[in-house]
Amino acid sequence: MRSIYVDLDRCLGCRACEVACGRIHGTSRISVAILRDRISIPMTCRQCQRATCAMACPTEALVQEGEGISFVPERCNGCGLCLLACPFGLVDLWAGKAERCDHCMEKSPACVATCPSGALAFREEMAFSKAARTRAVLRASRAIEGVRR
Amino acid sequence: MRSLFVDERRCIGCLACKESCPEGKIRIMDDEVREIIFPSTCGNDCTICEEACQEKAISLGDERPGAPEITLRFHLIPCEDCLRGFITEPMLERLKASIPRDLQIDSSGLSWLRLCPSCRRALERERMAASHLRR
């Protein structure tokens, strides 16, 4: 199953992902915040494999389906239990419905396509961790001679 | 005109009726207490709120002239971090019942249900920042 991953070394806090997501969905399902003036962290639904939002949904609008979560908006009554059931606070209510990232219905997600610095990626988990390992090795070998980091 | 009946033993204080009413006739005001104000009568020929309520707390019936607005009050349990009320007692109980116990506590031992969603998000961000900057 593919997911949206973020490379925090690359995220520069430009918020293009927010604007792109808001442009397509009316409100943004991804949010970016800069912490300590040093790091920018975009956050969006993690597509939990044991999704507490779906467990809490009383109308079966949010349903765990295999490794993913499906959402049937017609069934959503806007009760807000899913929003309170997300451990990361990543579900919102918008226009009376639960609002969370659905990977742009598994097409190329707009946030990933628009990300100028290439910080966001939509890929298989395994592929991602391999890339992360490669980056860690590079980081370790990067110190500039004679310079404190 | 029809009248609205609300069973306060069933209502858990969620947002379903308010969010689904196309006329915005059901109002919710949050402070330390959540006040849900239902109109006594509704001229609309719809049953949306009745159908939306998963607790079956709302029923629509024949008009009772002169009936007052119905106000239900729920204490809002404060977030342990920002101290702002964010969840009613019955809703919290509902979540505790529907989420397996092992998922109610995160890897650091925190009972995240006691935090409001925006503090959960902020905490998670802090953790990600801390672990990334430590590298």
Place this chain on the structure above:
Amino acid sequence: MARSLVPTVCPYCAVGCGLTIVVDDGLAVGIEYMQDHPVSEGSLCPKGNAALEMLYHPDRLTHPLKRTGEGWLSIGWPEALDLVAGGLSKALCEGGPKSLGFIASSKCTNEESYLIQKMARSLGCANIDSCARLCHSSSVTGLGRALGTCSTTNILSDLANSRCILAIGTNFAENHPIIARWVFRAREAGGKLIVADPRRTPTAWGGDLFLQLNPGTDVALINGMIKVILDEGLINRRFIEDRTEGFSDLESSLEGFTLSEAERITGVSASDIVGAARAYARSPASAIVYCMGVTQHANGTDNVQALANLLLICGQIGRSGSGIYPLRGQNNVQGTCDMGCLPDFYPGYLSPEDPRTQGAFRKAWGSDRLPKAAGLTSLEMMDAALDGTIKAMYIIGEDAANTHPCSKRTARALGKLGFLVVQDIFLTDTARLADVVLPAACWAEKEGSSTSTERRIQWYEQAVEPPGEAMADLWIICSLAKRLGLNFHYRSSKEVMNEICEIVPIYRGVRPAYGKGVLWPCKKEGEISILHEETFPLARGRAIIRPVHFRRTAEETSSRYPFLLIIGRIGAHHNAGSMTMRSATLLGMAPHRFVEINPKDALSLGLDDGADVVVTTARGEAMARTRSTDRVMPGTLFMPFHFPGANYLVRGYRDEHSGMGELKIAACRIERC
């Protein structure tokens, strides 16, 4: 009407990202990403994503306006054009060509820019300038003298092939975010990023080395690096001997200069300067990326020359991954310069004093009135308006009353003109001073080409109709030219481009084509366009190394004005904000003017985060909200210039070479209001 997809180019910065506008029933309803675009690969920054929002803003100008005693009066085009032609002709008759001034717009197409300067020069007027004066005029002079061209030497994607990137005076993470894409690709391949800036911006987060220099001390930093390279023998002697002139002057000029002096002036530790110098000089391919932090100073040309010296002694130019990237600000500022909307250059950077230039354009344009000398810069035009020499001005798309340094003076100058015509898409503060306002079509409402910062000429089609009676600038300029007795019978942009390709040497071989566009100078298909692979277009084909010395040109702090205010850009907005402030999303991201202050300073002044303050310089004051952050050093403040009024604050001392005004730094104080 059916749904259609119209390929276009983002109207904001000069990176030149492609995007596709979705048009439904004549309305621009959405954007699709252009994933095969060679620069952006489908990505767009926040502004690009919000680019359609200003199209349908109710503030769009829809009719020509005439100033009357009772305010603005909507008039028809024939009357408006007659009024403008009359106003310009009157000044021309009474005071000759010197009494006219033209400011072109970098938001216009190449074809429109070409025509406006052709109009000015055909009337005998050399006073034609553009907003490049305020952004990269120091690059035009600095790089022009040192390398013979002013543009990025390599294409943006070639940054991925660099193994050391020195980013100085640029916050590309916010203002040219697509650059980060290619910089990170270089880093993934093991390249190093060195960021030099007085502010620790998001660009610096990704850096392997951050040099937080004192504002305005760039020359000392670069000379310090050069000193290290000379002392440690890291120069590329062969390149210096074969391809440059003036090296020995540089060597002797730095004999007395020490690293500790560089450290003292810049505030950057000697060891960091050494580290930066070694990394830059030793890497097999190093690139320099710079922006307004280098150019917008009263010694901007020196800053640029210092960078040129650095790259020349290391031979870091003319190869893949090696080069220099002046990052342009406006979508078509490169093209506007290429088209000769500069008082000292005819199209293609040809000197007016050169008889060959005169001959070529006299023949091509059939005019014997062409000016034989350089005219006034946009800032000098304001001096001339104040002293009465210039009596009438034609300004396209520039909000000079907000963007010029010490901008209240510019507003006063414009107010003193006998006749002012402003052509724009919104009623800017500059347009409010006009006698006649002409409503123009904006990017998506007309066709034409623009040239991005990497010399990529891209065509865009008209996607939607302009609002009301607004017209494409090309039509307006041609209609006006005819009334002024000029032979401007162009029916389309392509006809103009054909003329450009015939007579502007650097555009030779360019032919309108959609998609990825073409780079000037035109090369064979598949060749990566890198300038100066073998020679420099200067006398003897050699680049010029010219020693520059650190001078303190920025205003100095005093007990009355104890802080240094840095003025710059933020990601959500663009220039004077006439477009982005009318985009709900972007305005939501940054709704107020703010001023960044170091937490230590905020504490000692008792200012909370978000406090309402007034920032005062010798020129005036501006209100803002504080943002307490260690992005800025103690003693410095930062304020964006997008919110009207910031450029009131700067002094605007001019660079003697380029006429650039000091827009970057001013001494100020900050108080709670």
